[in-house]
Amino acid sequence: MTNNRVQTNNTSTKRKAEQSAGSKRQQRPKLDISQGPKQRLSNISTSSISSSTRLSNASVNSNSSRTSTKSTSTANTASAASITKKAIKSTKASIPKWDTKGRLNQLQTKLSESNEKVSEIEKLHQDLESSVQSKESLLKEAMQKVADLENTIKTTTERHQDELKRIREKFVSKNRDLIYHNEKRKSQLSTFENELSSMEVEYRKTTRAIEDENKENAALKSTKRNVEKSLSELDADTRSKRLKKKATAEEKSVQLSNQMKSRNRYVQELQGELLQNEKLRRKDHDRLQELKGNIRVFCRVRPSISSTTEPNLINARFFGEDNESMELTEQVSSTLGKTTTKSHTFTFDRVFSPASSQKECYEEISQLVQSALDGFNVCIFAYGQTGSGKTFTMQGPSAPTEETSGMIPRAVQQIYEVVQQLKQFGWEYQMKGQFLEIYNETINDLLGNTMNYGKIKHEIHHEKNGKTTVTDMTSVILDSPSKVKIMLRKASQNRATGATNMNERSSRSHSVFTLQLTGHNTKTGEDTSGILNLIDLAGSERLSMSGSTGDRLRETQAINKSLSCLGDVIHALVNNKEGGHIPYRNSKLTYLLRNSLGGNCKTLMFVNVSPLMEHFGESLCSLRFATKVNSCQVASAKKLVR
Numbered sequence: 001m002t003n004n005r006v007q008t009n010n011t012s013t014k015r016k017a018e019q020s021a022g023s024k025r026q027q028r029p030k031l032d033i034s035q036g037p038k039q040r041l042s043n044i045s046t047s048s049i050s051s052s053t054r055l056s057n058a059s060v061n062s063n064s065s066r067t068s069t070k071s072t073s074t075a076n077t078a079s080a081a082s083i084t085k086k087a088i089k090s091t092k093a094s095i096p097k098w099d100t101k102g103r104l105n106q107l108q109t110k111l112s113e114s115n116e117k118v119s120e121i122e123k124l125h126q127d128l129e130s131s132v133q134s135k136e137s138l139l140k141e142a143m144q145k146v147a148d149l150e151n152t153i154k155t156t157t158e159r160h161q162d163e164l165k166r167i168r169e170k171f172v173s174k175n176r177d178l179i180y181h182n183e184k185r186k187s188q189l190s191t192f193e194n195e196l197s198s199m200e201v202e203y204r205k206t207t208r209a210i211e212d213e214n215k216e217n218a219a220l221k222s223t224k225r226n227v228e229k230s231l232s233e234l235d236a237d238t239r240s241k242r243l244k245k246k247a248t249a250e251e252k253s254v255q256l257s258n259q260m261k262s263r264n265r266y267v268q269e270l271q272g273e274l275l276q277n278e279k280l281r282r283k284d285h286d287r288l289q290e291l292k293g294n295i296r297v298f299c300r301v302r303p304s305i306s307s308t309t310e311p312n313l314i315n316a317r318f319f320g321e322d323n324e325s326m327e328l329t330e331q332v333s334s335t336l337g338k339t340t341t342k343s344h345t346f347t348f349d350r351v352f353s354p355a356s357s358q359k360e361c362y363e364e365i366s367q368l369v370q371s372a373l374d375g376f377n378v379c380i381f382a383y384g385q386t387g388s389g390k391t392f393t394m395q396g397p398s399a400p401t402e403e404t405s406g407m408i409p410r411a412v413q414q415i416y417e418v419v420q421q422l423k424q425f426g427w428e429y430q431m432k433g434q435f436l437e438i439y440n441e442t443i444n445d446l447l448g449n450t451m452n453y454g455k456i457k458h459e460i461h462h463e464k465n466g467k468t469t470v471t472d473m474t475s476v477i478l479d480s481p482s483k484v485k486i487m488l489r490k491a492s493q494n495r496a497t498g499a500t501n502m503n504e505r506s507s508r509s510h511s512v513f514t515l516q517l518t519g520h521n522t523k524t525g526e527d528t529s530g531i532l533n534l535i536d537l538a539g540s541e542r543l544s545m546s547g548s549t550g551d552r553l554r555e556t557q558a559i560n561k562s563l564s565c566l567g568d569v570i571h572a573l574v575n576n577k578e579g580g581h582i583p584y585r586n587s588k589l590t591y592l593l594r595n596s597l598g599g600n601c602k603t604l605m606f607v608n609v610s611p612l613m614e615h616f617g618e619s620l621c622s623l624r625f626a627t628k629v630n631s632c633q634v635a636s637a638k639k640l641v642r
């Protein structure tokens with residue numbers, strides 16, 4: 001019966017729970033002590049059942065969401081049922097009906113137990129409710145998610161449909177393109193096929209041609225083999241010929257080498273002979289010079305140089321087998337007034353007419369230059385009155401050409417050439433030049449500074465070996481002909497000149513160009529030292545003719561004195577007796593030229609003569625002076641060999 005009641009209550013509770021689904025919390029019944037025990041128990045049961053039913057409902061409601069919730073709900077329902085059963089059993093306890101107090105106590109105990117259980121159940125209920133709430137919230141979230149997912153699915157579906165549509169359209173367009181391209185390819189294919197068929201035709205043709213060529217190649221190869229065979233035969237032949245030639249060449253080379261050796265020996269012999277010949281030549285040359293005389297005199301009459309007036313020229317005749325004579329004629333009036341022709345004949349080693357060139361003059365003196373190279377002291381003078389052509393003969397004009405250059409540049413040029421030739425005989429030469437002037441018995445360095453003129457006292461020293469030196473003189477190494485030109489220019493600038501009424505460019509000093517030639521033979525070890533003096537003497541005119549006064553008079557006196565001393569020296573040499581006195585010291589000029597005038601030298605004097613009638617007297621004087629020199633017999637010259 002109790003079971004039925006509980007069931008009924010349970011059903012009604014379930015109904016109530018169904019009706020109030022969604023309600024979260026129900027009012028819990030409170031125990032009323034004033035009620036009777038039965039009533040209270042019933043309330044408790046009802047309340048418990050109601051709770052249990054609610055729990056069961058909640059369990060049903062949440063069943064759909066989680067299985068775990070379902071099991072919890074089932075457990076709660078079972079617990080509620082057991083509590084109700086315990087309560088009913090306890091009412092059936094064996095306390096006698098009359099023991100109201102006992103029963104009340106029993107009931108109170110049970111009530112407190114029930115209350116404990118109720119509170120447990122309530123706690124459970126609370127847990128369940130909170131669980132339900134969380135499940136509900138989860139459910140809500142899940143529902144929301146479902147809705148979201150549905151929305152997403154919807155949008156995605158729509159998007160996919162759009163995409164699908166686009167793809168379909170694209171596919172249709174692509175398909176159309178493919179169809180078009182396909183058609184195109186088909187047409188191309190047919191073209192290719194046509195081309196291919198024509199290429200096949202071509203290929204067949206080419207194949208045939210290749211076959212033909214192969215046949216031809218085979219024929220050519222066979223020809224090549226034949227040619228190669230012939231070539232190898234030829235090669236072998238050539239090799240054997242080459243070997244033969246090589247052997248012949250080697251034989252010839254040996255022969256040639258032997259020939260070369262014998263030639264070298266021959267050359268050496270020839271060189272030896274040449275050296276001997278050179279020595280002989282030197283000896284012969286010396287002998288010839290000796291035979292010609294160690295003092296020679298040349299006469300040179302300069303041409304007329306006046307271009308404006310017709311000058312009154314001397315009457316001169318040049319004759320002799322070797323052009324050695326000259327005849328000057330003059331009209332002489334006697335005291336009775338009778339005019340007769342007087343002739344003056346002069347004979348020298350050579351006479352040069354006004355037509356003679358510088359080259360002709362030099363040819364005659366070139367042998368003396370050679371003597372200087374061979375180691376002799378050589379002295380070449382130019383003597384004559386002012387304006388007779390001394391400077392022109394010795395140096396050439398102020399602007400010389402190849403034709404007009406004088407004896408000094410020609411001598412240096414010849415020396416350069418001979419020095420080159422003599423190199424083959426082992427001769428090596430050094431050439432040093434000095435240029436001085438003797439002005440008023442004072443020596444000046446023509447290659448030095450004119451400011452020093454008169455300040456530096458140059459002294460003349462004669463060494464035992466026959467060499468003459470002048471102190472503080474500038475020496476120039478003349479290693480090229482161009483240096484001689486520079487040197488002559490400098491000297492002519494420095495040379496003291498003064499105007500007289502005889503010649504606008506009259507030289508009032510003696511100029512002495514000295515070329516020292518030092519030679520060494522590397523083959524024979526021989527050394528030579530020669531000196532070539534080229535002297536341009538000052539004008540030799542007499543005092544009465546020069547018309548000089550004052551300084552010029554003193555200059556002329558000094559010049560005349562030195563020239564007179566020169567005459568004296570030559571006169572003494574002419575009449576030289578063994579150990580006889582030669583007055584060299586009487587003038588600077590003769591003292592300077594001591595080694596060039598006498599036994600140890602070769603001397604040449606140019607007597608320069610003016611062609612003008614007005615200079616006739618002076619010319620006669622010069623020619624007489626030269627005749628004196630020419631008759632000078634000097635002992636054989638001694639070569640300066642160190």
Ligand SMILES: Nc1ncnc2c1ncn2[C@@H]1O[C@H](COP(=O)(O)OP(=O)(O)OP(=O)(O)O)[C@@H](O)[C@H]1O
Pocket residue numbers: 301302303305384385386387388389390391392393397503505506507508537538539608
């Ligand atoms: N053979 C010649 N041919 C052409 N001109 C000449 C010849 N000899 C001399 N002369 C000229 O005659 C002039 C005088 O000559 P140069 O000056 O040589 O005489 P010089 O005897 O040296 O006189 P100085 O005693 O004053 O030095 C110059 O103008 C020169 O050029």
